[in-house]
Amino acid sequence: MINFTLYKRGMQGSWKTLLIFAAVLAMYFAIIISMFNPEIGSALEEFAKAMPELMAMVGMTPASAELISFMSAYLYGFIMLVFPMIFSIIIANKLIASHVDKGSMTYLVAAPVKRSTVVFTQMKVLCTGLFALVLFATVLGIVVCEISFPGELDIVRFALLNAGVLCLQLFISGICFLASCVFNESKYAVSAGAGIPALAFIIQMLANAGQDLEKFKYATFFTLFNPDGIIAGEASAYLGMAILLVGAIALFALSIIVFSRKDLHI
Secondary structure, eight states, rough: OOHHHHHHHHHHHHHHHHHHHHHHHHHHHHHHHTTTOOTTTOOOHHHHHSSSSHHHTTTOSEEEEESSHHHHHHHHHHHHHHHHHHHHHHHHHHHTTHHHHHHTTTHHHHSSSSSHHHHHHHHHHHHHHHHHHHHHHHHHHHHHHHSSSSTTTHHHHHHHHHHHHHHHHHHHHHHHHHHHHHHOOOOOOOOHHHHHHHHHHHHHHHHOOOOOGGGGGGGGGGGGGHHHHHHOHHHHHHHHHHEEEEEHHHHHHHHHHHHSSOOOOO
């Protein structure tokens, strides 16, 4: 179902954005990991003690003094949630809705290629970019940790943590891609594709802020991603990962159906 010419074109159009986000992640990973000190604690932990509610709001509350717990709190409580999400919002809109809005989709669907092949190929471009971004973060984290703190990082648990964040980001990208397939104008596609994940993240932040709002965490899919649970090997955390992955597959499948049947008005 993949059109390799279209796939190559899509990857060429998204590699600069991917490179920018990879550079941003590289900067954050290098800075945050350098702040870890297994002997005297970290500057971030001191900041967390001074402003506990703010740090809890963005998920920056390490469960233990281990390096993997430190990274989970300070990189996978905010950085690895927000930046890949923004990447998905940008690329999903660029791959479908932007083409329809500008009228360039005419040339794609006029070619001797099925609509389902076009949308499936564009979906693969999005997923490839997202996978590459998470894989880069995984390799980067391992390399930086091994250079700075040899033997301190539990690589297997770190890989599982990144598998969990990949499942979450695939689910978010599914929402963004579906919005891009539903709406013919970029402004509406971005509003829905960015609005739903952003609202869910804000709800999650409010739920993390205090006990009075804790019940709201059940209103967002971000709760299904449980970094501490993944590190601890909890079955419920792995179940959450599975639900996110199945949800992502369902969202992408729905996107293909919607785009294949919609009236493009072009």
